[in-house]
Amino acid sequence: MTPDFTLNDPLIIADRTFTSRLMIGTGKYKDMEETRQAIETSGAEIVTLAVRRTNIGQNPNEPNLLDVISPEKYCILPNTAFCYTAEEAVRTCRLARELLGGHDLVKLEVLGDEKTLYPNVTETLKAAEILINDGFKVMVYTSDDPLIAKRLEDMGCVAVMPLGAPIGSGLGISNPHNIKLILENAQVPIIVDAGVGTPSDATLAMELGCAGVLMNSAVAHAQQPVLMAQAMRKAVECGREGYLAGRMPRKAYASASSPIEGTIS
């Protein structure tokens, strides 16, 4: 019988145990049905969403995302997307906690610039401190700076999530060396968040030793999002297994795979 390695390789974030290492966002899909199908096919257990104003009576029958992505079935990870200050991010997390009946796991992202959506690290540090003191379990989106990643971990963030490339860019893991440096010093899960465009990008992140990958556009903006969700599930599993298996050493010269002895003459 083939051993099932995933059974012995859980992902643990803030004492919660997960089987899937792929985390998926719920933005940018064509409709709720496509969102539901893509998320389900991806096998993701952690699913992000955003918190926004309701319409005030203009559209009373608007479908509710929480009816499609049920908090009973998924671990919901509310984000603070489009917050540009620590204050806005903290306010958003507190509203999310009320919205989700006391749920304390949040994705903190504080942005610094509309064009690059690059994280504002100083505001992120401020917000993380307030949220942790307020009892939140913070999974934090940040730059791929190893020193900042370590600092966020030391503050008590339950996962550190460096970008691979700017949000929604699909450029892949632009600095794998930095991700490796972050991984070398980390005691908490390191999750590549943002930048993944293809399944091979996700595999690379996992081969580096990341604990998981969080993505949205790579699936939602694929020509066939549901098929891409399936590909990403496999890519993340594949990269994880490759990492656990340990790659062969690199050599400068060839090394024959077939025995040299017994060749005919």
Added chain:
Amino acid sequence: MIRLTVNGETMQLYSTDNLKQLLESLHLGEKRVAVEVNREIIPQSLHQTTRIREGDRVEIVRAIGGG
């Protein structure tokens, strides 16, 4: 009548209205929402006993798709 701001829009209400009635009038009574009045979160259990006052700034939020 009192005047208040809900999600950035000015609205008028009878002064007896509490937060629960406000949500019902917006067809949000049964929806999964979270509410802030003047930047303070009002837990759902307190909606019925929270009076709305002149000039209040109310934010009502819900979950939507996001990454």
